[in-house]
Amino acid sequence: MQRPLVVIPHLVRMYVRTRFEYPGATMLGWLSQIVAYGGIYTAIALIVTRFGNLGGWIWPEMALLLSFHLLAYSLGASFSFTQFRDIEEKVRLGTFDAVLVKPIGAWTYLVFSGINIGYAGHVLLALGLMAWSLPQVGADWTPLTVLFFLATLVSSAAMVCATMTMIGATALVWVKSSHLYSIFFGFWELARYPLQIFPFPLQILMLTFVPLGFLAYVPVAVALGKPVALLGSAAPLAALAIGPLWVLIAMAHWHYCLRNYQGAGG
Amino acid sequence: MKLSAYPAFTHSAFQSRLAYRNQVWANAFGDLVNVFARIAIWSAAYAGMTVVDGVTLPEMVTYAVLVGTVLRWDHARLLHEVGDAVRTGDVAVYLLKPLHYPFAILASHVGHYAFSFVTVTIPVVLIVGFTAGLMPPASLFHAALFPVFWLLSWLVMFCIATLCGLLAFWLLTAFSLEWFLMGIMLLFSGAVVPMWFLPPALATLFSYLPFAWVHYYPAAVYLGKLDPTSTWLHLGMGLGWLALLAAAVAWLWSRARHRIIVQGG
Numbered sequence: 001m002q003r004p005l006v007v008i009p010h011l012v013r014m015y016v017r018t019r020f021e022y023p024g025a026t027m028l029g030w031l032s033q034i035v036a037y038g039g040i041y042t043a044i045a046l047i048v049t050r051f052g053n054l055g056g057w058i059w060p061e062m063a064l065l066l067s068f069h070l071l072a073y074s075l076g077a078s079f080s081f082t083q084f085r086d087i088e089e090k091v092r093l094g095t096f097d098a099v100l101v102k103p104i105g106a107w108t109y110l111v112f113s114g115i116n117i118g119y120a121g122h123v124l125l126a127l128g129l130m131a132w133s134l135p136q137v138g139a140d141w142t143p144l145t146v147l148f149f150l151a152t153l154v155s156s157a158a159m160v161c162a163t164m165t166m167i168g169a170t171a172l173v174w175v176k177s178s179h180l181y182s183i184f185f186g187f188w189e190l191a192r193y194p195l196q197i198f199p200f201p202l203q204i205l206m207l208t209f210v211p212l213g214f215l216a217y218v219p220v221a222v223a224l225g226k227p228v229a230l231l232g233s234a235a236p237l238a239a240l241a242i243g244p245l246w247v248l249i250a251m252a253h254w255h256y257c258l259r260n261y262q263g264a265g266g
Numbered sequence: 267m268k269l270s271a272y273p274a275f276t277h278s279a280f281q282s283r284l285a286y287r288n289q290v291w292a293n294a295f296g297d298l299v300n301v302f303a304r305i306a307i308w309s310a311a312y313a314g315m316t317v318v319d320g321v322t323l324p325e326m327v328t329y330a331v332l333v334g335t336v337l338r339w340d341h342a343r344l345l346h347e348v349g350d351a352v353r354t355g356d357v358a359v360y361l362l363k364p365l366h367y368p369f370a371i372l373a374s375h376v377g378h379y380a381f382s383f384v385t386v387t388i389p390v391v392l393i394v395g396f397t398a399g400l401m402p403p404a405s406l407f408h409a410a411l412f413p414v415f416w417l418l419s420w421l422v423m424f425c426i427a428t429l430c431g432l433l434a435f436w437l438l439t440a441f442s443l444e445w446f447l448m449g450i451m452l453l454f455s456g457a458v459v460p461m462w463f464l465p466p467a468l469a470t471l472f473s474y475l476p477f478a479w480v481h482y483y484p485a486a487v488y489l490g491k492l493d494p495t496s497t498w499l500h501l502g503m504g505l506g507w508l509a510l511l512a513a514a515v516a517w518l519w520s521r522a523r524h525r526i527i528v529q530g531g
Contacts, residue, residue, distance in 0.1 A: 025439050032445035039449030043458035050463050051311040051318070179292030186296035190303045197310035198303065 004108050011112040019117055030121030037125050041066055044192070055194035060136035061224060067130035069192050069216035072153055074122035076160025083114040084168020088178055091171050094263055107165070107254060139224050148236065152219035155243030159214060162243070162250035169250075169257035184210070191215045196229040203229055214242040271365070272373040279377025283385075294386045297335060301394050304330035319462050325489050326460075328401040332485045333457055335390050337419055339480070340382065341427035341451070342444055344375055348431030349440025352526075361523060368428055368519050375424060404490020411497055415484035418504045423480045425511035432515070435522035456482030462491070476507040 019026055044066065048059045057065065087110070090096035099106050139145070167184060171177040187205075191212040195203050206213035207230055219239045221228045228235035283289075305327050312323045321329075348371065351357040360367050394400065403409035430447050434440040452458055455477035461469040472478055483500050486492055492500060 022439075025437065025442070028437070028442040029439075029445070032442035032449070036445040036449035036452070039452040040458065042453055046459050046464060047307070047311055051313070053313075054307070055310045176286070176288060179286070179289045182289070182292040182296045183299075186299040190299065193303075193307060194310075198306045202299075202302070202306075 004104055007104055008108070008112045011109070012115050015112075015114055016117055026118070029118055030124070033118075033121035034125045037070060037122065041129070055197040056226075057194050060133045061220075061226075063129050063133035064137055064224070065194070065216050065220045066192055067126045067128075067133060068153065068156075068220050070122055071126035071130065072156035072215055073160055073188070074119040074126065075153070076157035077164065078116045078119040079111050080161040080164035080168070082116050082118075083110045084164045085178065085181060086114075087168040088171040088176055091175055091261075091263070096172070096261070097263060100258075100261075106258065137224060145223060148240075149219070149223050152222075152239045155240055156215050156219060158243035159211060159246045162246040165250045166253045169254045172257040172261040184212075187212045188215070191217060193217075194221070194229075207231065211242055211246065214239055218242075272369060275370050275373035276377035276380070279374045280381045281377075283378065283381040290385045293382070294389055297338070297386055297390045298393060301331055301334040301390060302398070304334050305394075305398050321460075321462055324399065324401055327398060328489060329460055329485045331391070331394050331398070331400055332488060333481050335387050335394070336416065337481050337484055338387075339420060339423040339427075340378065341423060341430075341447060343378060344371065344424070344427045345431050345434075345440045345444040345447070347371065347374075348428075349434050349444075352434045352438060352440070357526060361526070366519075367523070368432075368515055371428060371431075372424060379420065401489070403488050407494055408487055408490045408497070411501070412484060412488045414501065415479075415487050415504070418501070418508060419480050419484045422476055422504065422508055422511060425508065425515050426476065426480075428515050429511065429518060432518045432522050435525060451477060451480065454478070455480045456485070460485070476504075476511060479504040479507060 041063075044054075044062060045059055048054050048057070048062050052058070054062060087096065090099065099109055102109050134141075163184065167177050167180045170180060187210045190198065190202070190206065195206060195213045195217045198206070203213070207218075218228055218231065218235050222236045222239055231238055308326045308330055309323065312318065312326070316322060348357075351360065357367070360370060363370075391400070403412055427447065430443040431440055433443055437443065454472050454475055456472070457480075461473050461478065461482050464472065473482070479500075483492070483504065487497055487500075
């Protein structure tokens, strides 16, 4: 137990140092991501302001939804996306075997040897948009609601990390799993909008098998006191529970895939 | 190198995509979800209104479907390819061959696009057309001109993406270029919001930039939002932009190949 605690800070430090070997490229990467997200958020703002609202959500509420979506995603993905996306190549080339024989858990090694500081641009934009939108939405903020808001943020981030883990782990059995990321990001884009605007089957899907409805819509709707599609009064509890629940499922899936990993490269 | 050799790149790209069949299903599913989401977003925005700024909901749905499928270009693939070639040093191999690198990329991406068009775009358009409804072109004239604008759109997007990709020769990474281009295209091309819903000043500015020929003008021509005179005028302007962008690619390539620093190999 003590070994990972000693090794983790070293792994993180090494990765951060390698990224800052090219500080210009790193900064440019952050800026470019802010521009890209700024582009889509501006487009959404233009639609919402032109039509007054989107599914009953006015622009400041939409801005809070978008910022929560981006912040929860970037926190979860910084611990998982690039790390688990690259498993596929490690499996194909046979280098994943080297990860398995390290004197530290494979998941721990993968996650902490690649903590992606490239998401700093996402976090900066999300925090800026959230800071602008929070005073505008007129929600009744009490210590309990603030605590709920923060707890659901952690829960959503954990759900993202767990989902990425599951997709990456699938490559241990299927060799290829990158196409599953295409599906994930398809739903991830939908999670930027109020769930009730989508057809009923899609709403069901986004609260069950691909639970990205919990990424931002459910927690923000609860925080704003809006009725939550399909979940109703169970929404606050469900928003808190989704992260831990998905982590447990991801742990089971990860161990199953590790047990069934046979290698594909050499 | 003879021009007849370039189709080999097209054929090879098409064949290479056949190897990843799961990717086809995933892409088709992703595109379907994306298009139905666009339809849902515009239906929610209209919220019972039938016409906004002279545009009906069925017209807006058709616009969203066209932009989300037929006019959806995978510029990220091109940027990844150029970025990887620069990062790994593979670009040096291209320079040793008797070919023009931008033409080789063009030939290769024709193959990639043909594959996506056959396996993803056509099925998705058919499914969406039968379920959500797709308006026909506004007239025979507009139906005849739409494929011309569609081809122009592909070539303009190719030139813009190649220009960005070639900048990787200086930056040594295409990562940030891909994100910059994504942000620019989302806002300036009409990929999300067509010009008719933009504030007048922004609409005027964006409608003269080349990005509008990638998404907005082809879809507007299909819907008959441009009269014949205006359609011909915008076709001429689009061709002018294409010539300018192609010249920029040629110039940038002539500079880039003299300053290659191979890092990998």
